[in-house]
Amino acid sequence: MLKESTIAQQLDHRTIRTFKQQPVTAELISELVAVAQHTATSNFQQAFSIISVTDPAKKKQIAAVSNQKYVADNGHLFIFVADQHRNQQIGAEMGKTANRLGDTDHFLAAWSDASLAVQNTVVAAESLGLGAVILGSILNDAQQIIDILQLPQLTFPVLGLAIGWPDQKPQLKPRLPERFVHFENTYQLPTPVKPDLVDYDAKVHEYYDLRDANRRVDTFTNQVQKRLMLRPAKRAELLPVLRRQGFLLE
Structure with missing residues (x-):
């Protein structure tokens, strides 16, 4: 127990x-x-x-x-x-x-x-x-x-x-499906990645809508995409x- x-x-x-x-x-x-x-x-x-x-x-x-x-x-x-x-x-x-x-x-x-x-x-x-x-x-x-x-x-x-x-x-924040984070013996990321994350993106979107309808954060993949170029000034130091x-x- x-x-x-x-x-x-x-x-x-x-x-x-x-x-x-x-x-x-x-x-x-x-x-x-x-x-x-x-x-x-x-x-x-x-x-x-x-x-x-x-x-x-x-x-x-x-x-x-x-x-x-x-x-x-x-x-x-x-x-x-x-x-x-x-x-x-x-x-x-x-x-x-x-x-x-x-x-x-x-x-x-x-x-x-x-x-x-x-x-x-x-x-x-x-x-x-x-x-x-x-x-x-x-x-x-x-x-x-x-x-x-x-x-x-x-x-x-x-x-x-x-x-x-x-x-x-x-609410519980939804996590990535296991197949995107758990591999056997070698790194085996499903490709292409984004098409297989449509359902997960929808869950993340719903999570943020329910948490704060006035501050919508759309999807997981869009957040990842924004992070590719985002770096607070002091973190560069x-x-x-x-x-x-x-x-x-x-």
Whole structure:
């Protein structure tokens, strides 16, 4: 029954953007952090950190970067950080001056550690009846997030996560048919792609119409097409910001 209920919970995942005026207790926050810490980690380096943002002024600044006003509202805000700074500091204290923790391999390990921890935290939060929204939008201005949180060298913000007690129950967002994402032995994308997505496009269109009839977003394929040329200005600066933080210098 536990297995079935966990899968049912995951299949029922909905992004929650509106939370009740009910705080998440310190005990629950600590429990969720413990869950994040028990996530699988590359080579047991535990190369991520979590920052709880409780300062209302900082939350407003991060909401502005995300262009999501609800980030500053109710709920608890985490920022998950790729962190090789801690391991560099450990090595320095043990007399090691050589440092390859900023290379691509170590950066990707830290990024995956942080990303996996986010998803584990979401599953745990939802099991407790909490809702969550993952915020990739913090990368709209990565340098500003670094400045707000005073992140040191060899750290980089990966994802935000806002959690709280849900004050809405949106519809389930339809996902791509399995044959477009699950292959056997080799990559086998059906071609052409778009004609086979007509029914899925219709479901996505209906989802957005029902969610907000005044703000229609037509289809999945049209959203993909728009993204081909869309890139917020500050996101074009991600590589220079990463290098200023000491990553990807090789």
